[in-house]
Amino acid sequence: MTKNRNLADLLNADGQIDNADIAGGVNFKNIIINGDMSIAQRSTSVASITTTGYYTIDRMRFGVNNFGTFTQSQSTDVPTAQGFAKSFKVDCTTADISLGAANYGFFNYNIEGQDLQYLKKGTANAESLTLSFWTKSNKTGTYTFELDDNDNNRSISKTYTVDSANTWEKKTITIEGDTTGTLDNDNNNSLRFYFWLGAGSNYTSGTLQTSWQSTTDANRVSSSNVNLGDSTSNEWYITGVQLEAGTTASDFEFLPVDMNLARCQRYFENFDDRRLIWTGDVTSGEEYFHQTSFNTTKRATPSVTVTFNGGNYFNGGTLTSASTYNNTNVLNASCTANSTNARGYFDYFAEADSEL
Amino acid sequence: MITSVEKKYNLISNEFDTYKMILNNEKVVFVPLDPANTDYQAIQEWIAEGNTVIDNGGNE
DSSP, X not given: OOXXXXXXXXXXXXXXXXXXXXXXXXXXXXXXXXXXXXXXXXXXXXXXXOSOEEOSSTTOEEEEESSOEEEEEEEOOOOTTSSOOOEEEEEEEEOOOSOOTTOEEEEEEEEEGGGOGGGOTTSTTOOOEEXXXXXXXXXXXXXXXXXXXXXXXXXXXXXXXXXXXTOOEEEEEEEOOOOSOOOOSSSSXXXXXXXXXXXXXXXXXXXXXXXXXXXXXXXXXXXXXXXXXXOTTOEEEEEEEEEEESSSOOOOOOOOHHHHHHHHHTTEEEOTTSOEEEEEEEOTTOEEEEEEEOSSOOSSSOEEEEEEEEEESOTTOOEEEEEOTTOSSEEEEEEEOSSXXXXXXXXXXXXXXXXX | OEEEEEXXXXXXXXXXXXXXXXXXXXXXXXXXXXXXXXXXXXXXXXXXXXXXXXXXXXXX
């Protein structure tokens, strides 16, 4: 084709260039942050998991309740030639063969309401959503995906099937728009989804709610859902998670690593890679404050964990207080000197957590 | 799982401004008084269950 023809191909009916044709189609269409599982600030592998939490890959929460014991990791096992380098993996290390009624296992993601206003949920123009992802497991069979409106206690569930054992498969699920229940325009958890890996009868004993309804626990999970916790042979992988407006799944939207990291740091920031330090002349018994800015403004004032690393004239080294002073940009920490001297210092590591 | 929660006071203003939360894995987390913070929400639930926050007052 000629250059003139190529340019014409970029123009839409209004003679404008479509956003999708700019910069390889990056227009933040993917609601999911870190859907390629590339950022893992907390750790790359955590063993002996028996409770719900954020363990390795940023933004990705693993839920377990008397569901066995798991190792959760950032894996390099990925679909071939799809552009992904990392996946989210759970591996059952102690089985729970018989699920109690209230027991469950899930992979969960939570979304701020202010990022979803363009979906027009709760109006006549509510947008449909399409989820696409790659998954792999030795455990074939039926799995449940649930989208949950946390503001209005409404939810919808769909099933998908892992057809072939130990084989990466791409799945696509479309969720119709919900004309009931607007999402709050704030920084709290408005919309969340669950990939159910197993659930007891409290969640499976009803009729699966395949259209938007008020949430009834018994209708959330398919009665045919597998139990990933029933054998230590079981493992489950996921990557390339994309949730976008509309009824078709487009190619996964890859972001540069710096942008992806910054988006993750809105929810969690780890200072392990840059030790924080206070230095100056000190007087025994006096408390000295160190203040530093976060790389990224947090979703909400974060919880802070500080770990004393070392120092001169701060022996014993307990950081006696730390706070953000209700500020989403700044970390404060302090330590009390135990000697009077020139050129004292203390240094420490910190984590700031404002996850949903 | 929360083991204990203690009120922390600002050393300059002497106002209560942070919770010191200790988890059963011995992790110590300083939690701001922000209702949008999920640890703050967890502490409020923990208090509602009948647990008591340690309060040694300011000017420690």
